[in-house]
Amino acid sequence: MTEEMKQNTEKTLMEELGFTEVEIARRRAFLELGDDDIQELLSINKLAKEYADPVIEAFYKHLLSFEETRVFFQDPGLLERVKRAQKAYFSRLTQGDYDNTYIEDRLNIGAVHERIGLPVKAYLGMYNFYLRNVANHLYEAYKDMPGKALRVYLSLLKVVFLDIGLAIDTYINRREQLIGKQREAMRELPTPVLQVRDRLLIIPVVGILDSYRARQLTEQLLDSISATRAKAVLMDITGVPIVDSKVANHLLQTVSAARLMGATVILTGLSPQIAQALVAIGVDLSHVRTTVDLQSGLEEAERLLGYRLVPVGERTGTNQAHV
Amino acid sequence: MAEVVRVAIRSDADIVMVRQQARVLAKELGFSASDLTLIATALSELARNIVDYAGQGEIILSLINQGGHRGLVIIARDNGPGITDIERAMQDGYSTGKGLGMGLPGTRRLMDEFEISSGMGQGTTVKVTKWAR
Ligand SMILES: Nc1ncnc2c1ncn2[C@@H]1O[C@H](COP(=O)(O)OP(=O)(O)O)[C@@H](O)[C@H]1O
Numbered sequence: 001m002t003e004e005m006k007q008n009t010e011k012t013l014m015e016e017l018g019f020t021e022v023e024i025a026r027r028r029a030f031l032e033l034g035d036d037d038i039q040e041l042l043s044i045n046k047l048a049k050e051y052a053d054p055v056i057e058a059f060y061k062h063l064l065s066f067e068e069t070r071v072f073f074q075d076p077g078l079l080e081r082v083k084r085a086q087k088a089y090f091s092r093l094t095q096g097d098y099d100n101t102y103i104e105d106r107l108n109i110g111a112v113h114e115r116i117g118l119p120v121k122a123y124l125g126m127y128n129f130y131l132r133n134v135a136n137h138l139y140e141a142y143k144d145m146p147g148k149a150l151r152v153y154l155s156l157l158k159v160v161f162l163d164i165g166l167a168i169d170t171y172i173n174r175r176e177q178l179i180g181k182q183r184e185a186m187r188e189l190p191t192p193v194l195q196v197r198d199r200l201l202i203i204p205v206v207g208i209l210d211s212y213r214a215r216q217l218t219e220q221l222l223d224s225i226s227a228t229r230a231k232a233v234l235m236d237i238t239g240v241p242i243v244d245s246k247v248a249n250h251l252l253q254t255v256s257a258a259r260l261m262g263a264t265v266i267l268t269g270l271s272p273q274i275a276q277a278l279v280a281i282g283v284d285l286s287h288v289r290t291t292v293d294l295q296s297g298l299e300e301a302e303r304l305l306g307y308r309l310v311p312v313g314e315r316t317g318t319n320q321a322h323v
Numbered sequence: 324m325a326e327v328v329r330v331a332i333r334s335d336a337d338i339v340m341v342r343q344q345a346r347v348l349a350k351e352l353g354f355s356a357s358d359l360t361l362i363a364t365a366l367s368e369l370a371r372n373i374v375d376y377a378g379q380g381e382i383i384l385s386l387i388n389q390g391g392h393r394g395l396v397i398i399a400r401d402n403g404p405g406i407t408d409i410e411r412a413m414q415d416g417y418s419t420g421k422g423l424g425m426g427l428p429g430t431r432r433l434m435d436e437f438e439i440s441s442g443m444g445q446g447t448t449v450k451v452t453k454w455a456r
């Protein structure tokens with residue numbers, strides 16, 4: 001019951017990694033893992049059960065003889081559990097049905113190994129040890145059947161490489177998730193909305209504007225407009241490296257929303273290259289006030305607000321009358 | 324220097340990654356600043372379409388040399404739902420999402436060569452090229 005509920009709410013690893021039926025079929029095709037191989041493997045399932053114990057013993061003896069793999073087995077109970085699971089896996093390798101359940105199992109095992117931090121070199125090294133061991137058993141068992149041992153072994157290699165590929169993908173996936181989380185944390189940086197003078201705001205947009213940040217930016221801007229009763233906003237995008245149609249769309253929406261609240265947005269810092277790219281894409285920014293740099297944006301905003309900037313020395317007329 | 328780079332595309336963050344990779348490759352060919360921006364913008368459009376409509380996919384960047392003519396090839400491919408009506412998807416302003424519908428036609432204008440193959444349930448592959456001048 002709880003298992004089922006978990007399955008419903010959480011993405012399975014297969015979904016997370018985008019493993020569709022098609023993808024699995026492609027992987028099998030690339031390895032040329034076909035029905036013949038499955039027949040070969042099924043034909044040794046009984047034999048595999050016979051050599052399972054000696055193989056497992058040798059396997060763990062090897063594992064425990066190296067410090068870097070031994071450190072994972074401080075708990076004797078754990079060692080026993082892992083041995084049992086490993087034995088089940090080795091026998092599963094020759095049981096056919098390399099279907100979705102099989103794939104999901106492999107991915108989960110891979111994820112466990114990544115989580116405990118088992119190095120990939122140890123992971124691969126152990127597969128290699130296992131294969132060499134099995135090769136010897138097959139060679140011994142099929143001494144009288146020329147070619148059989150090699151045929152079975154080659155089929156086994158295909159399944160093992162399918163599994164290795166899956167496991168390594170889970171390693172990579174975990175790392176990517178970690179990097180994603182770090183990026184996420186960095187993205188939480190708020191976009192400051194600065195009030196330059198009465199009724200005038202500046203919002204410097206820096207970095208990548210994805211949907212999440214764009215929404216955040218719009219919200220912050222609208223809040224500030226309503227709090228300060230701003231009439232003009234300078235949105236400076238000097239720090240935005242690329243403006244594609246989606247970013248442009250976000251900017252346009254922000255501009256419209258601000259307009260509804262009675263504020264005019266002036267877009268500044270649009271580089272000539274970005275302007276050229278936007279024209280090529282065909283995004284229409286003609287309804288948006290734009291200026292080349294912040295300086296001219298400021299002048300335009302002040303004109304809008306009815307200010308006039310005059311150098312101190314030139315103060316004349318009405319101003320002097322007050323002194 | 325690698326001549327081919329594959330970048331897995333699964334999120335907005337990967338879009339940034341692939342743009343940076345392309346910048347490094349494209350610089351090899353001596354593209355101008357404007358060309359670099361045009362390429363990065365096209366790449367952005369293609370990568371976003373992968374994230375938005377297919378969930379995930381990959382972009383392969385390659386430097387090519389055809390009879391002394393050097394260029395950058397971008398292949399964006401995914402195994403997503405595919406596009407049923409390519410002709411419509413290539414029209415300005417056509418979007419099945421909430422987009423501006425300028426991504427695909429815009430990309431065609433940003434680049435020198437453009438090829439698309441897609442079909443319902445077959446995923447989508449877009450191949451574009453920019454020649455160095
Ligand atoms: N990789 C893709 N997979 C599936 N459908 C796509 C893909 N790329 C584009 N499309 C379809 O083509 C349409 C037009 O794409 P585009 O020109 O980029 O505009 P927009 O992304 O703004 O909708 C999209 O709305 C979508 O239906």
Ligand SMILES: [Mg+2]
Pocket residue numbers: 368371372422425426427
């Ligand atoms: Mg698009």
